[in-house]
Amino acid sequence: xxxxxxxxxxxxxxxxxxxxxxxxxxxxxxxxxxxxxxxxxxxxxxxxxxxxxxxxxxxxxxxxxxxxxxxxxxxxxxxxxxxxxxxxxxxxxxxxxxxxxxxxxxxxxxxxxxxxxxxxxxxxxxxxxxxxxxxxxxxxxxxxxxxxxxxxxxxxxxxxxxxxxxxxxxxxxxxxxxxxxxxxxxxxxxxxxxxxxxxxxxxxxxxxxxxxxxxxxxxxxxxxxxxxxxxxxxxxxxxxxxxxxxxxxxxxxxxxxxxxxxxxxxxxxxxxxxxxxxxxxxxxxxxxxxxxxxxxxxxxxxxxxxxxxxxxxxxxxxxxxxxxxxxxxxxxxxxxxxxxxxxxxxxxxxxxxxxxxxxxxxxxxxxxxxxxxxxxxxxxxxxxxxxxxxxxxxxxxxxxxxxxxxxxxxxxxxxxxxxxxxxxxxxxxxxxxxxxxxxxxxxxxxxxxxxxxxxxxxxxxxxxxxxxxxxxxxxxxxxxxxxxxxxxxxxxx
Numbered sequence: 001x002x003x004x005x006x007x008x009x010x011x012x013x014x015x016x017x018x019x020x021x022x023x024x025x026x027x028x029x030x031x032x033x034x035x036x037x038x039x040x041x042x043x044x045x046x047x048x049x050x051x052x053x054x055x056x057x058x059x060x061x062x063x064x065x066x067x068x069x070x071x072x073x074x075x076x077x078x079x080x081x082x083x084x085x086x087x088x089x090x091x092x093x094x095x096x097x098x099x100x101x102x103x104x105x106x107x108x109x110x111x112x113x114x115x116x117x118x119x120x121x122x123x124x125x126x127x128x129x130x131x132x133x134x135x136x137x138x139x140x141x142x143x144x145x146x147x148x149x150x151x152x153x154x155x156x157x158x159x160x161x162x163x164x165x166x167x168x169x170x171x172x173x174x175x176x177x178x179x180x181x182x183x184x185x186x187x188x189x190x191x192x193x194x195x196x197x198x199x200x201x202x203x204x205x206x207x208x209x210x211x212x213x214x215x216x217x218x219x220x221x222x223x224x225x226x227x228x229x230x231x232x233x234x235x236x237x238x239x240x241x242x243x244x245x246x247x248x249x250x251x252x253x254x255x256x257x258x259x260x261x262x263x264x265x266x267x268x269x270x271x272x273x274x275x276x277x278x279x280x281x282x283x284x285x286x287x288x289x290x291x292x293x294x295x296x297x298x299x300x301x302x303x304x305x306x307x308x309x310x311x312x313x314x315x316x317x318x319x320x321x322x323x324x325x326x327x328x329x330x331x332x333x334x335x336x337x338x339x340x341x342x343x344x345x346x347x348x349x350x351x352x353x354x355x356x357x358x359x360x361x362x363x364x365x366x367x368x369x370x371x372x373x374x375x376x377x378x379x380x381x382x383x384x385x386x387x388x389x390x391x392x393x394x395x396x397x398x399x400x401x402x403x404x405x406x407x408x409x410x411x412x413x414x415x416x417x418x419x420x421x422x423x424x425x426x427x428x429x430x431x432x433x434x435x436x437x438x439x440x441x442x443x444x445x446x447x448x449x450x451x452x453x454x455x456x457x458x459x460x461x462x463x464x465x466x467x468x469x470x471x472x473x474x475x476x477x478x479x480x481x482x483x484x485x486x487x488x489x490x491x492x493x
Contacts, residue, residue: 001057001181004094005050006064006087007103008120009043011141013234013312014109015467016073017364018416024069025083027396027415031066033090041391042163043068045170046103046137053174064090066103070416071312080110084120091127098181099133100124101174106142106157107232114237114477118147125151135177137170139163140200140230143239144191153180154187154247157227159211161202162445164389176224176247187224187247190255192263194242195482195489197470199274200230201444203451206269214262222249223258228266234312234467238479242266267490270483275444277305277461280323286458287329291436298455299435305443305459306466307367310418314338315441317367318360319462321410324437325371325403332437333430335419336395336411338363343412346377346399353377357401359412366465374404379429386417386424388445393417400428409435418442421449 010020029041036047044066054061064087069075091100102124108116117136124134135154138144140161149155154176158169179185202211214226225247231240244263248255278286283302290300302320309315315338324332342359349355354376361370379400385392396415402408409430419440425432432438433453440446450457467473470484481489 001059001099002062002094002097003050003059003099003101004062004064004091004097005046005101006090007044007046007066007068008083008087009103009105009108010069010075011071011105011107011139011232011312012075012109013071013073014236015234016312018072018312018314020069020072020075020079022076022079022082024072025067025079028070028394029066029068033063033065036063036066039391040167040170041068042166042388043105043137043139044103045167046101046174049167049170049174050101053178057178062094062097071310072416073312075108075110075116077111077113080108080113080116084123088123088127091124095128097128097132099135099177100128101177102134102136103170104136104138106138106144107235109235109237115143115145115147118145118151121148121151133177133180135173137173138229140228141232142229143232143235143237144229144243144245145239149189149191152189155189155227155245156225156247157229157245159202159215159228161200161230162448164448167390172225185224186250188250188252188255190246190248190252190259192244192259194244194263194267195480196267196270197231197233197241197482198270199233199443200228200242201273201275203444203447204275207273210265222251222254224249226262233470233473236475236477238477240475240478241482275305275459277459280320280460280462283458283460284323284327284329286456287437288327290455296455298453299432299438301438301440301450301454301457303443303446303457303459304439304441304462306461306468307441307464308418308443308466309338309416310442310445311466313464313466314363314367315416315418316360316363317462317464318371319368319464320460321360321439322368322371324439325408329408329437331407331435332439333425333432333435334410334439335424336413336441338416339412340414343397343399343414346380346401346412347397349377351377351380354404359401359410364465375401376404378402378409381428384427386419386421386427388420393420395424398428400430419446422453
């Protein structure tokens with residue numbers, strides 16, 4: 001058996017002012033054939049998963065390029081086509097193969113390509129022919145298109161949000177592909193369009209129980225895999241929205257029935273799944289009360305959920321941080337504010353320097369004004385990273401600054417990324433347990449890492465420019481009715 005594996009992934013916020021070019025991929029993660037590290041990344045976990053199976057099963061594994069760009073705006077056309085053709089050339093050189101396994105995201109949009117993953121998979125299918133098994137993993141914050149489904153034999157998406165199970169799902173899709181090549185199973189993909197778009201965190205009910213139940217269905221009664229595609233709010237594409245995917249063993253009727261049943265159950269959750277959010281003033285009042293309570297010794301976490309670089313915005317918003325400073329919060333740490341210019345100033349000044357620095361608020365309107373402050377440079381490094389499960393996420397050149405007269409420490413970084421784990425602080429010399437308040441730029445991926453150290457987690461809607469409300473977002477390419485834009489989209493009259 002001969003298996004080809006590669007990964008091409010990013011999440012495109014089509015409303016973002018931050019363009020995505022080749023440098024965005026190479027600065028975030030780029031591994032040419034054979035150079036993927038032993039640790040997985042979010043969308044390339046299929047590589048270490050297949051390496052482990054190769055050792056056990058003895059098939060031949062051919063590795064192609066694996067690359068990822070931090071979420072941002074439209075991918076430059078030449079960048080997408082160049083990376084696509086790079087992988088296709090490697091696949092053609094590897095022929096003949098029995099299977100292709102791809103690590104994808106599912107929300108990549110490039111100039112001229114609203115469905116990058118569908119385009120890539122159709123080229124792969126044309127290259128290998130109809131009999132080769134093609135499988136892929138996806139992030140659930142993606143857009144499922146008919147073209148992708150028609151090109152695939154096997155697919156799944158991460159079940160958890162936060163995506164703590166990306167390695168498990170890579171192992172599952174790899175196993176199903178290998179079994180299909182050996183004719184042990186005949187996978188058939190069935191889908192159901194829920195005709196809705198919402199935020200669906202699995203860290204709380206009702207999604208917590210739903211995910212536990214669909215996970216338990218897998219491997220029984222001919223059901224090979226079940227996935228919930230959440231959709232991605234910030235994508236102006238035709239197939240925006242939530243869908244169910246069921247992969248059965250040669251039982252399309254069962255798959256369609258189950259997908260419909262589960263999909264209508266999810267539709268029934270609409271409007272009840274989002275995390276409870278607070279306005280900045282409400283969150284700050286809660287934080288001040290926690291600081292004043294001697295019984296509370298752990299930090300309170302404020303999540304700036306809509307200034308989340310993981311959703312493709314710049315991540316240099318200052319609204320929440322400025323409000324905290326004005327409120328007199330004295331002992332907080334912030335991860336992170338994206339500001340390559342301010343980092344370069346800190347590098348030039350050096351560790352221990354004191355200077356007047358302008359930081360944040362540079363990428364565009366809606367995220368707040370730049371902050372001007374007298375600061376001390378506590379740390380400056382050429383490269384640093386944070387954990388995300390088994391993977392390491394680079395922050396690039398970074399600096400830690402302290403606002404003069406306070407114990408308020410702010411991480412400035414050059415590689416846009418959301419906050420995942422507390423070691424984003426400790427890797428730069430900040431003790432997160434020693435702070436009263438931790439501010440994180442993330443919607444929910446931080447949750448698994450911080451729930452164990454926080455006295456309380458508050459989700460804050462600081463009013464930044466992420467398109468979080470479908471009723472106000474100007475979608476121009478939707479191909480069908482979806483909730484909440486239409487109250488009853490399943491009434492097709």
